[in-house]
Amino acid sequence: MRNPYLPIPVKVKKTFIESEDRMIKTLDLLFLNKEDKENFEFMPGQFCEISVWGKGEAPFGIASSPLEKDSLKFTVNRAGIVTTALHYLKENDELGLRGPLGNSYPIELFKGKSVVIVGGGFAFTTLRALTKYLLAWRKDFKGITIIYGARTPGMLLYKEELKEWERREDLKVYITVDKGDKNWQGLVGFVPTVVEKKAPSPEDAYAVICGPPIMIKFTLPKLLALGFSPERIYTSLEMRMKCGIGKCGRCNIGRFYVCKDGPVFNYAQLEKLPGEY
Amino acid sequence: MPEVERKIREEAKNLLVNKKVDFVIGFEEGTLPLRVSPVFIYKGDDTEKLIWNSFCENNLAVYLPEIGDKKVAVVAKGCDTRSIVALIVEGQIKREQIVVIGIPYQGMIDRRRIEKEVEGEILEVKEKNDEILIKGDVFEKVFKKEDYLYSSCKTCKHRNPVISDILIGEEIEERTQVDEYAEVNEYEKKSVDERWDYFNKEVNKCIRCYACRQACPMCYCEECFVDNSYPRWIGKGLDSSDLAVWHIIRAYHQAGRCVDCGSCERACPMEINLRFLTKKINKEVKNYFNFETGLDSATSPPLATFNVEDRQDFIDSGE
Amino acid sequence: MMKKISKKDMNRFIKSLLEDYTVYAPVNTDGIFSFKPIDNFQGIDPDYQNSKKPPKEIFFPQSETMFEYEKGKVTSAEKVSRKRILLGIRPCDAKANLLLDNVFAGEDYQDVYYINKRENTTIIGLGCRKPLSTCFCTSFGGGPFSKDGLDILLIDIGDKYIVDVVTDKGREILTNKFTEASEEELKLAEKIKREAEERIKSEVKIEGVKEKLDTMFESSFWDKLSERCLGCAVCTYLCPTCHCFDIDDEAKDSQGRRVRNWDSCMFPLFTLQASGHNPRPTGKERMRQRVMHKFNYFIENYKRAACAGCGRCILNCPVNIDIRKVLKEILTG
Numbered sequence: 001m002r003n004p005y006l007p008i009p010v011k012v013k014k015t016f017i018e019s020e021d022r023m024i025k026t027l028d029l030l031f032l033n034k035e036d037k038e039n040f041e042f043m044p045g046q047f048c049e050i051s052v053w054g055k056g057e058a059p060f061g062i063a064s065s066p067l068e069k070d071s072l073k074f075t076v077n078r079a080g081i082v083t084t085a086l087h088y089l090k091e092n093d094e095l096g097l098r099g100p101l102g103n104s105y106p107i108e109l110f111k112g113k114s115v116v117i118v119g120g121g122f123a124f125t126t127l128r129a130l131t132k133y134l135l136a137w138r139k140d141f142k143g144i145t146i147i148y149g150a151r152t153p154g155m156l157l158y159k160e161e162l163k164e165w166e167r168r169e170d171l172k173v174y175i176t177v178d179k180g181d182k183n184w185q186g187l188v189g190f191v192p193t194v195v196e197k198k199a200p201s202p203e204d205a206y207a208v209i210c211g212p213p214i215m216i217k218f219t220l221p222k223l224l225a226l227g228f229s230p231e232r233i234y235t236s237l238e239m240r241m242k243c244g245i246g247k248c249g250r251c252n253i254g255r256f257y258v259c260k261d262g263p264v265f266n267y268a269q270l271e272k273l274p275g276e277y
Numbered sequence: 278m279p280e281v282e283r284k285i286r287e288e289a290k291n292l293l294v295n296k297k298v299d300f301v302i303g304f305e306e307g308t309l310p311l312r313v314s315p316v317f318i319y320k321g322d323d324t325e326k327l328i329w330n331s332f333c334e335n336n337l338a339v340y341l342p343e344i345g346d347k348k349v350a351v352v353a354k355g356c357d358t359r360s361i362v363a364l365i366v367e368g369q370i371k372r373e374q375i376v377v378i379g380i381p382y383q384g385m386i387d388r389r390r391i392e393k394e395v396e397g398e399i400l401e402v403k404e405k406n407d408e409i410l411i412k413g414d415v416f417e418k419v420f421k422k423e424d425y426l427y428s429s430c431k432t433c434k435h436r437n438p439v440i441s442d443i444l445i446g447e448e449i450e451e452r453t454q455v456d457e458y459a460e461v462n463e464y465e466k467k468s469v470d471e472r473w474d475y476f477n478k479e480v481n482k483c484i485r486c487y488a489c490r491q492a493c494p495m496c497y498c499e500e501c502f503v504d505n506s507y508p509r510w511i512g513k514g515l516d517s518s519d520l521a522v523w524h525i526i527r528a529y530h531q532a533g534r535c536v537d538c539g540s541c542e543r544a545c546p547m548e549i550n551l552r553f554l555t556k557k558i559n560k561e562v563k564n565y566f567n568f569e570t571g572l573d574s575a576t577s578p579p580l581a582t583f584n585v586e587d588r589q590d591f592i593d594s595g596e
Numbered sequence: 597m598m599k600k601i602s603k604k605d606m607n608r609f610i611k612s613l614l615e616d617y618t619v620y621a622p623v624n625t626d627g628i629f630s631f632k633p634i635d636n637f638q639g640i641d642p643d644y645q646n647s648k649k650p651p652k653e654i655f656f657p658q659s660e661t662m663f664e665y666e667k668g669k670v671t672s673a674e675k676v677s678r679k680r681i682l683l684g685i686r687p688c689d690a691k692a693n694l695l696l697d698n699v700f701a702g703e704d705y706q707d708v709y710y711i712n713k714r715e716n717t718t719i720i721g722l723g724c725r726k727p728l729s730t731c732f733c734t735s736f737g738g739g740p741f742s743k744d745g746l747d748i749l750l751i752d753i754g755d756k757y758i759v760d761v762v763t764d765k766g767r768e769i770l771t772n773k774f775t776e777a778s779e780e781e782l783k784l785a786e787k788i789k790r791e792a793e794e795r796i797k798s799e800v801k802i803e804g805v806k807e808k809l810d811t812m813f814e815s816s817f818w819d820k821l822s823e824r825c826l827g828c829a830v831c832t833y834l835c836p837t838c839h840c841f842d843i844d845d846e847a848k849d850s851q852g853r854r855v856r857n858w859d860s861c862m863f864p865l866f867t868l869q870a871s872g873h874n875p876r877p878t879g880k881e882r883m884r885q886r887v888m889h890k891f892n893y894f895i896e897n898y899k900r901a902a903c904a905g906c907g908r909c910i911l912n913c914p915v916n917i918d919i920r921k922v923l924k925e926i927l928t929g
Binding site (some may be wrong): 312313314316339340400484492512513514540544547548 | 827828855858912
């Protein structure tokens with residue numbers, strides 16, 4: 001019987017500050033044991049519980065796709081004890097990791113269809129994993145559209161990758177900011193407005209939306225108005241989590257545990273659940 | 278009692294029907310003998326539910342910091358009214374929002390002591406004058422209320438409400454000859470080791486349910502120190518030192534604020550002697566600052582004020 | 597298989613077990629019973645009704661070290677050092693353990709700490725001759741002499757126990773002091789059982805509660821119910837089926853331990869997110885969660901309500917919130 005609470009050893013390969021306010025940092029992690037690396041199979045949408053020895057454990061969405069075999073990428077927003085400790089880590093510092101946990105985006109359903117990815121702020125982490133995966137298997141999908149917004153240009157995550165994606169011909173990328181700066185050439189406006197304006201087609205398409213509750217609150221009606229049906233709109237929910245395996249009881253919405261039965265849900269499922277998230 | 282009950286219902290109904298208050302906080306019949314339950318009454322007709330007896334042991338002032346901008350009437354015995362004054366002084370409620378239905382009363386019965394005196398489950402209780410009749414399956418016993426008063430009620434010197442908008446019943450003569458610190462003095466006679474052993478034995482019964490904290494009107498902090506993580510003061514488990522620190526700090530945070538109503542002790546499922554430290558601290562506050570909580574709304578609690586004339590002789594100058 | 601043993605021989609039997617087992621029995625401290633490891637046994641205290649804290653703590657301790665670590669080097673503390681006997685548990689609590697098994701010993705992830713303790717414990721229950729007025733185990737498919745979740749059930753018939761051996765695990769620990777019970781003795785046991793069952797007056801109708809709750813999420817019922825609730829954790833900590841916990845690191849520098857402690861959905865911090873958002877911001881949402889979890893979500897997941905009718909929450913709630921009344925109001929309100 002494997003003990004699901006024991007972390008496996010990992011270490012920091014490199015760190016990168018994503019945001020201009022320096023509060024969001026990306027960590028690339030390596031497995032210390034070859035066996036652990038080989039046994040670790042995951043799909044975009046899943047998360048891990050990362051332990052900082054001496055501080056505690058916290059859940060983070062995996063930002064890298066399973067095809068990026070080099071390392072596991074996590075983007076961390078500095079908020080409390082564990083995340084602050086993560087921000088102070090350097091190359092080769094050791095950590096613990098439990099995972100992969102939760103369910104993943106239903107990529108099987110997306111095959112042969114178009115995918116519209118809508119992200120806001122630093123909730124874009126697992127959406128990066130999803131995008132990278134879809135792009136690696138590009139022929140399996142029809143149109144791919146990305147709409148991603150942040151407060152300011154400096155707060156966008158994965159800036160280099162965004163530029164790369166914008167250069168590609170085989171996907172539509174719309175990056176927007178709430179407030180531009182003197183160098184910003186791109187769109188200015190809230191994500192819900194951009195979704196409405198760019199009106200991605202719902203025909204044979206799925207949407208995946210991740211962001212702060214306020215963004216989702218205003219973007220969801222726009223997607224529905226465009227003709228996306230609730231069972232074709234997927235999201236990844238945030239919840240306070242501890243065990244990550246559906247036992248400690250705190251992340252439930254109705255009968256489901258966000259850590260175990262989620263965090264990926266579609267809106268048809270959420271409509272049937274109590275509005276407690 | 279029937280008279281007091283009748284008056285409470287009448288006054289409550291008046292207040293509601295004439296829209297003087299948004300709701301009334303009082304007591305209703307419990308589902309077990311020896312128990313009552315706090316109740317929130319919004320409609321005049323529902324005031325029939327209100328009761329008053331010697332088991333009305335909760336301090337209803339605990340609900341007041343949460344009333345927002347509502348106007349509320351609250352049924353309160355002596356100690357409860359002192360909590361209300363203390364909450365007003367600490368800015369947690371506004372005087373204009375509260376209608377105090379004050380009830381001078383001899384004190385509440387210690388139901389746990391009664392339970393220990395009988396063999397088997399108590400199924401029925403009847404109060405009559407100064408006696409209570411307890412009935413079980415195979416027993417029937419009569420107790421004199423006076424002999425089974427709750428420990429803080431036994432030595433209480435403030436059995437009359439210190440503020441009230443409506444006073445129900447006649448004022449009682451306050452005790453003057455009783456030594457309310459008799460128990461504390463007994464403990465003080467013991468050696469440090471004996472006191473520490475006793476304290477440790479008690480707090481090691483604790484299950485960190487925080488019933489004591491939640492039942493206390495003065496524990497209204499949005500985030501209690503036990504829940505802080507930055508810095509983390511104590512652990513969340515049953516480590517002996519964590520239990521000791523939890524109770525010591527809780528007692529210290531009560532200094533100059535505790536009215537010794539005993540709600541904490543009565544709420545505690547493990548029957549820990551929670552007044553052990555708070556009563557001692559109350560005594561110290563009385564000695565050093567001549568202050569008792571909640572007696573008047575003009576005086577600030579001693580640990581919340583500073584006077585240039587305050588004693589300093591207990592500060593070690595370090596020479 | 598029905599055996600019998602005199603109380604004197606029972607005492608000797610338990611004492612003999614102390615050599616190889618850690619024996620947990622109800623211990624009286626200042627009038628409050630709790631299951632503690634004993635080093636001697638003189639019989640079960642005649643005052644014993646039930647323990648204050650539920651015996652779930654034998655399998656799911658309130659505070660448990662999961663593992664210790666020194667940087668990346670982790671030492672797990674999952675194995676028990678000795679086999680155990682749990683003596684004197686009441687049928688309601690034994691049934692409650694089966695409910696907890698759904699959560700901890702489920703199909704998806706195995707909680708090794710809980711499972712290890714469960715597997716290494718032989719459970720000797722004591723039937724209830726005198727259920728309290730607050731007992732309602734029968735409303736949840738249990739009873740004062742129910743055998744669910746027990747390896748052995750003891751029926752006290754005066755100077756001896758009738759010993760109903762339920763499982764092989766129970767059979768394994770018996771000695772030759774356990775002899776065949778006579779026809780008379782069995783008849784007496786039956787009489788005692790019947791009388792006990794008749795004493796249970798509290799009848800809680802559970803049928804239809806889940807369906808009613810399906811429609812009640814937005815109801816103002818929860819505002820009314822949560823008004824008087826103080827927001828402590830007495831009901832959840834004393835409940836034999838509640839299982840929520842917190843995971844915490846207690847460490848200095850990078851050396852320390854990871855501990856699991858009981859937690860309660862009734863606390864405000866339970867669902868507070870790092871962003872500051874709390875899906876259950878007030879007592880109303882938390883009270884609703886408690887009732888819905890026990891009488892709706894748990895039923896949806898495991899086909900059973902998360903309640904054993906032990907009555908501890910009723911007896912210990914500081915403001916006398918009575919779950920029997922709550923369930924009645926849900927059905928009729």
